[in-house]
Structures are given as structure tokens and as C-alpha cells.
Amino acid sequence: MSLRAFFDALDGTWPAASYRQLGPVTLREGQGGGSRVSAATIEGDWTPADLDAAEAAMRDMGQKPIFQLRPGQQTLDAALADRGYSVLDPVNLYTCPVDLLCDIPLPRVTVLAVWEPLALMLEIWAEGGIGPARIAIMERVKGPKTGLLGRHADKPAGCAFVAIHDGIAMVHAVEVLPHQRRSGMGRWFMRAAALWARDNGAHTLALMCTKANVAANGLYSSLNMEVVGEYHYRHLTSETTA
Incomplete structure (x- = not known):
């Protein structure tokens, strides 16, 4: 099973209240349901401006900025660390x-x-x-x-x-x-x-x-x-x- 299939199943079986695409960023409206349904994810190429826009959009939804980092996203991880983001809840996928x-x-x-x-x-x-x-x-x-x-x-x-x-x-x-x-x-x-x-x-x-x-x-x-x-x-x- 591919990791993409895993993450698709995660959204399908524990869905956010709504989803919105903002360039390479997928925004999730969590409505108080926790990190899994509130965190933004990024696929493909991105720029610092994309991160700025995602942060603003999450704040506009009444949510704190939070991103989910998936395998292979070390560059994004480092960029968020430079912005003052702390690691939260490392998770194993079984x-x-x-x-x-x-x-x-x-x-x-x-x-x-x-x-x-x-x-x-x-x-x-x-x-x-x-x-x-x-x-x-x-x-x-x-x-x-x-x-x-x-x-x-x-x-x-x-x-x-x-x-x-x-x-x-x-x-x-x-x-x-x-x-x-x-x-x-x-x-x-x-x-x-x-x-x-x-x-x-x-x-x-x-x-x-x-x-x-x-x-x-x-x-x-x-x-x-x-x-x-x-x-x-x-x-x-x-x-x-x-």
C-alpha cells in the first residue's frame, strides 16, 4: 500500500469539516476536532509566500497555524522550524x-x-x-x-x-x-x-x-x-x- 493511499484513507475515515486548496496547500477546517483534521498539508513545490498565505488562512478560520509533515518533506520541515514552529506528536503509521x-x-x-x-x-x-x-x-x-x-x-x-x-x-x-x-x-x-x-x-x-x-x-x-x-x-x- 502506498503512503498516498494511507493518507487518502486518513482523510476519508477521519474527515475535516471542510477542505480548501490554496496553491500547493490543502487547508482543513477542524472545528475543534484536533490536529489531524486541522493541519495543513503541502504537496509539490512551494514558496515562503505559500506558507504566509496558509498561516493567514488558518488564522482566518479561527485556528492556530499547524502543518502536518510527511515523509520526504525535510526542506519544508526545516523552513517551518526557522519560522519558530515546534514539533508536535510524531506518529507511526501501521x-x-x-x-x-x-x-x-x-x-x-x-x-x-x-x-x-x-x-x-x-x-x-x-x-x-x-x-x-x-x-x-x-x-x-x-x-x-x-x-x-x-x-x-x-x-x-x-x-x-x-x-x-x-x-x-x-x-x-x-x-x-x-x-x-x-x-x-x-x-x-x-x-x-x-x-x-x-x-x-x-x-x-x-x-x-x-x-x-x-x-x-x-x-x-x-x-x-x-x-x-x-x-x-x-x-x-x-x-x-x-
């Missing part, structure tokens, strides 16, 4: 064939696929900082999608979101309740996501994980998911998000 995680049946009622999300799921997400602005992102997805509700020891354990774009199923918003961690719930979420993805025509499972999340990176590696790339953001710490 993929695997869907069938890789479909080899073990799910124990009964361990993970339920549910859409629309139940009130309990909204509560679990809210406890993990995934509030209405990010739920709105899930609602905007136009392709196949589902929420996953996990249970352990007959109690709610967590939830996640999965959506498909062009055969790539992406897992987002994985949240396990603090008292249910170390119970294997993350592993069951990934297997449940793969089974749902297979049943809905996807060939690849994908996700993003911040490099700082050592436990989650260890989980995905233990499932034999492959790191196929990375990205990070640069933002101006002197400005706040509207």
Missing part, C-alpha cells in the same frame, strides 16, 4: 493485511460492533477526552463505519471507531477504561476491527499511533503490524487554538 488478524475467533460478547454509538460509548470516549467535536468527525464519514464496544469480566471495557475508505479500514479513537487496562482489550479491539473490516470488503487494516505511546506501539508490533511510515506536526506554541 498497516497489515486484514486476514492477518482474523485467525482467532472473538470470545462471545467481548466486542460488539454498534453504530450509532450508544450513550455508554459516548461516556467512555468523553472520559478519554474524545468529546462532541471528535464524535462529529465520526458522523461525517460517508463510507462503511462502526463503533466497537468492548466488555471484560461482564463490565464495559472501552470502545473504538473503524471506517473504510477504498479498501483500507482505519482504526481510530481507541479508548480502554483505566481499570480495564492490561486485560487484553486492545488486542481484541484490533481483531474485532479486522473481522468487521473483512466482512465489509476491506483488504488492509491501518492506524496511527503516537511514538510516545510505548504500550500501544508494543501492542501493534506484537500483532505483526508493520510500520510503513511516519508523520509529525509543527505548530506555533505561542498561539492558541480558537
